[in-house]
Amino acid sequence: MNRIRLSKSSIGQEEKLAVLSVLDKEFLGMGLEVQLFEREIAKYIGIDESNVICVNTGTAALHLALAGMDISHGDEVLVPSLTYVASYQAISATGAQPVSCDVNESDCFIDLIDLEARITSKTKAIMPVHYGSNSAQIPLIYELANKYNLRVIEDAAHSFTCTRNSKKIGLEGDVICFSFDGIKNITSGEGGAIITSDSNLQQRIRDARLLGVENDSERRYNGERSWTFDVQHQGFRYHMSNIMAAIGREQLKKADNFAKRRKDIAKKYSAELSELKSITLLDLDFEEITPHIFVIKVTDDTRDELKAHLLEKGIETGIHYQPNHYLTLYKSNYSLPVTELLSKQILTLPMHFDLSDSEVSYVVDAIKDYFNKKYNF
Ligand SMILES: Cc1ncc(COP(=O)(O)O)c(C=O)c1O
Structure with missing residues (x-):
């Protein structure tokens, strides 16, 4: 693949x-x-x-x-x-x-x-x-x-x-x-x-x-x-x-078609991943939202390990975003606890109009496989 x-x-x-x-x-x-x-x-x-x-x-x-x-x-x-x-x-x-x-x-x-x-x-x-x-x-x-x-x-x-x-x-x-x-x-x-x-x-x-x-x-x-x-x-x-x-x-002529596919992908990810203990999904309504990005929270401290595992399987992921108050130009003299916690947990999964059902399943299976091996289920 x-x-x-x-x-x-x-x-x-x-x-x-x-x-x-x-x-x-x-x-x-x-x-x-x-x-x-x-x-x-x-x-x-x-x-x-x-x-x-x-x-x-x-x-x-x-x-x-x-x-x-x-x-x-x-x-x-x-x-x-x-x-x-x-x-x-x-x-x-x-x-x-x-x-x-x-x-x-x-x-x-x-x-x-x-x-x-x-x-x-x-x-x-x-x-x-x-x-x-x-x-x-x-x-x-x-x-x-x-x-x-x-x-x-x-x-x-x-x-x-x-x-x-x-x-x-x-x-x-x-x-x-x-x-x-x-x-x-x-x-x-x-x-x-x-x-x-x-x-x-x-x-x-x-x-x-x-x-x-x-x-x-x-x-x-x-x-x-x-x-x-x-x-x-x-x-x-x-x-x-x-x-x-x-x-x-x-593109505007295709916008509603694009939107439907993105929503369907998000719903499929949500249905498949919601059962996983180490993953929390964002609380979002995909009837209203056309997701530009699909973000999961990896709550067992293994986000970077999971990211590397997925890349090995040929799956690109992202991090949206590293906090701006960490940057030299925008450094704050106060902390933002939730942002700082989330920045270690968030992982963005593939999301675009041309992503096929079998590719979505492949991503889901790769994530499940990672946790199964890790916790020996
Ligand atoms: C949250 C957010 N704001 C602003 C922008 C800027 O948009 P553009 O890349 O079109 O300049 C982006 C796009 O990357 C974004 O994700």
């Missing part, structure tokens, strides 16, 4: 032809394809097309959202330590301080009690992360945000196609940022999107993705560009290209 990949893109003839068609038109940068992708994302979620702004990465989406709120030096943003370093880099890129928070042991979502205890007069925003595509507790984040007058930037990098209370992610909330990098629930090669109904913020972000050039997006959608313009705010080179949007548009 070939090596079983932890994650990968799933690309068909449709994406290849769509890219060729953009190449044939010889208009590769930001233009009509991007506008159409934004319109189609809006339709998919059920929101106005003005609420969707596509950019070149999920990290850029987070950075633009924060910068568009004028979050900068002297400000603090609350964020779980257990996230990809992208969340942290987006905050520190504005000059603001990421303030590391602990997470729940049950689902790795930011711990609301720890979060509230870390609010200070400098706190401007909360960046909850939809860890493993889960956002069940987001309404409680908004309750806290209203109480303390804070903005919310949801790091929904994992959550495209997910629902909460049967409503698509992106339908409600302050600012929601998706990632469309190569291994996410859909991809545009690299890419991301900011979803917000705040019209002032929309305009700031739309301009800021194109170096702050005012109203350049609208011109580029029409194959034109601004030759005379004003710039009022710091901008970045963060726009999405037509090549990326062409891939994204084809």
Whole structure:
């Protein structure tokens, strides 16, 4: 058997032809394809097309959202330590301080009690992360945000196609940022999107993705560009290209099919692994969640040994994530006990659209085999 990949893109003839068609038109940068992708994302979620702004990465989406709120030096943003370093880099890129928070042991979502205890007069925003595509507790984040007058930037990098209370992610909330990098629930090669109904913020972000050039997006959608313009705010080179949007548009057509397969894989893993004594599963609802990653907790102190065993069997696994408050740039002078415990237990199993049932069974059997041998069952 070939090596079983932890994650990968799933690309068909449709994406290849769509890219060729953009190449044939010889208009590769930001233009009509991007506008159409934004319109189609809006339709998919059920929101106005003005609420969707596509950019070149999920990290850029987070950075633009924060910068568009004028979050900068002297400000603090609350964020779980257990996230990809992208969340942290987006905050520190504005000059603001990421303030590391602990997470729940049950689902790795930011711990609301720890979060509230870390609010200070400098706190401007909360960046909850939809860890493993889960956002069940987001309404409680908004309750806290209203109480303390804070903005919310949801790091929904994992959550495209997910629902909460049967409503698509992106339908409600302050600012929601998706990632469309190569291994996410859909991809545009690299890419991301900011979803917000705040019209002032929309305009700031739309301009800021194109170096702050005012109203350049609208011109580029029409194959034109601004030759005379004003710039009022710091901008970045963060726009999405037509090549990326062409891939994204084809992936969007497949999104529900991709989601169903990911959910089925997660349900199969859950059913097979829930009986194992040394493994605890996260408390997640795979009717609502389209899992970008499938994380288990190995509770008998043998995570690294199991990881090595699976690799020997040709199975790639991952660790999402090493805590950010351990990193030199973001080191905290306090500990986060649950995050620190979880960081030694979490292991991510293969999860992607093309993973076959027999490959899922092979992974499950390899895990069972490891524990059977270890405990001589
Ligand atoms: C939790 C989280 N936040 C942010 C990002 C950044 O997204 P991107 O890779 O598109 O910049 C990722 C993706 O890797 C992620 O997993």
